[in-house]
Amino acid sequence: MMRSMMAQLQDEETLWQAVMARDAAWDGKFVFAVRSTGVYCRPSCPARRPRREQVRFFAAPAEARAAGFRPCKRCAPDEPIPPTQAWVLEVCRLLEEAGRPLPLNELSRAVGISPHHLTREFKAALGVTPRQYGEALRRQALRQELRAGESVTAAVYAAGYNSAARMYASGAATLGTTPNHYRMGGMGMDIAYTLVDSPLGRLLIAGTSRGICFLSMGDEDDPLLEALRREFPQAQIRPAGEDMRAWVSEVLAYLRGELPDVSHLPLDVRATAFQLRVWEELRRIPPGETRTYAQVAEALGNPKAVRAVARACATNPVSLVTPCHRVVRTDGSLAGYRWGVGRKRRLLEQEKHLAG
Numbered sequence: 001m002m003r004s005m006m007a008q009l010q011d012e013e014t015l016w017q018a019v020m021a022r023d024a025a026w027d028g029k030f031v032f033a034v035r036s037t038g039v040y041c042r043p044s045c046p047a048r049r050p051r052r053e054q055v056r057f058f059a060a061p062a063e064a065r066a067a068g069f070r071p072c073k074r075c076a077p078d079e080p081i082p083p084t085q086a087w088v089l090e091v092c093r094l095l096e097e098a099g100r101p102l103p104l105n106e107l108s109r110a111v112g113i114s115p116h117h118l119t120r121e122f123k124a125a126l127g128v129t130p131r132q133y134g135e136a137l138r139r140q141a142l143r144q145e146l147r148a149g150e151s152v153t154a155a156v157y158a159a160g161y162n163s164a165a166r167m168y169a170s171g172a173a174t175l176g177t178t179p180n181h182y183r184m185g186g187m188g189m190d191i192a193y194t195l196v197d198s199p200l201g202r203l204l205i206a207g208t209s210r211g212i213c214f215l216s217m218g219d220e221d222d223p224l225l226e227a228l229r230r231e232f233p234q235a236q237i238r239p240a241g242e243d244m245r246a247w248v249s250e251v252l253a254y255l256r257g258e259l260p261d262v263s264h265l266p267l268d269v270r271a272t273a274f275q276l277r278v279w280e281e282l283r284r285i286p287p288g289e290t291r292t293y294a295q296v297a298e299a300l301g302n303p304k305a306v307r308a309v310a311r312a313c314a315t316n317p318v319s320l321v322t323p324c325h326r327v328v329r330t331d332g333s334l335a336g337y338r339w340g341v342g343r344k345r346r347l348l349e350q351e352k353h354l355a356g
């Protein structure tokens with residue numbers, strides 16, 4: 001008897017953690033009821049968290065109702081959890097066409113879903129709100145324009161649209177849906193690469209006509225090339241001609257300490273919406289400075305996402321341009337670096353020297 005009570009308490013602790021984290025992965029697995037309000041909710045309910053002692057857990061909505069609680073109007077815990085919905089993808093498409101955030105009411109009307117439900121389901125599916133998604137698109141479009149160095153042209157718009165389509169694709173991929181134009185493994189991508197000597201060893205820079213998609217450092221050429229092929233197994237990969245020269249010379253100047261930063265160079269990366277947000281945040285860290293994983297998570301408005309931030313840093317395919325080397329542990333130690341901790345240390349020392 002004692003033992004099963006202990007087991008139950010431990011389980012409840014797990015459930016309580018899920019409630020505190022508003023973890024949508026637990027939706028449909030249990031509901032929690034709040035004694036003071038008489039209402040029960042899904043774990044992901046956006047409403048304010050109750051005090052722990054006010055909370056009871058139930059395996060199913062029917063049990064909570066039988067105990068005298070009523071369903072929350074905000075999170076609608078009685079509604080079944082739908083599989084990934086076509087309308088989520090439709091909202092992505094609308095935002096991509098706009099290339100900027102759209103009013104929630106407008107999106108709501110277009111897909112026939114209530115604004116609240118739309119935001120909640122969109123966030124559960126993609127990890128960001130429709131507004132954050134629209135803002136990421138706008139930043140991306142802006143960068144493309146700056147890179148082209150011209151006013152808003154159809155070409156720039158088209159480029160922005162295409163990269164947005166990749167974002168959409170990667171978001172959709174995490175949902176288990178594969179839109180027709182998802183370029184799996186870089187399918188249809190034309191990637192050119194250059195291998196050069198640098199102050200940090202051999203340097204491989206690979207890119208498309210839109211930007212750098214892979215930047216890696218190592219001691220030998222073969223492992224660098226293999227890593228590129230692993231990242232883009234379906235892409236056409238060829239040695240670069242003249243097309244990459246400008247990017248290569250900027251990166252080399254940076255590594256020689258002649259340029260403070262290369263985070264302005266254009267990127268062409270496929271990523272989940274969350275990875276994109278983390279990488280954007282890394283590009284805001286000024287050269288010569290560092291942030292901890294916790295600070296980056298905080299800046300993203302998601303202080304609990306420290307481990308997810310660390311993962312996003314570890315999977316960054318484009319070193320230097322997305323300066324994941326500027327992220328360190330809370331105790332100031334360097335943590336890992338995909339391209340070697342020694343290189344990370346040298347980069348940070350050089351940047352600090354330049355900045356100071």
Ligand SMILES: [Zn+2]
Nearest residue numbers: 041045072075
């Ligand atoms: Zn609720």
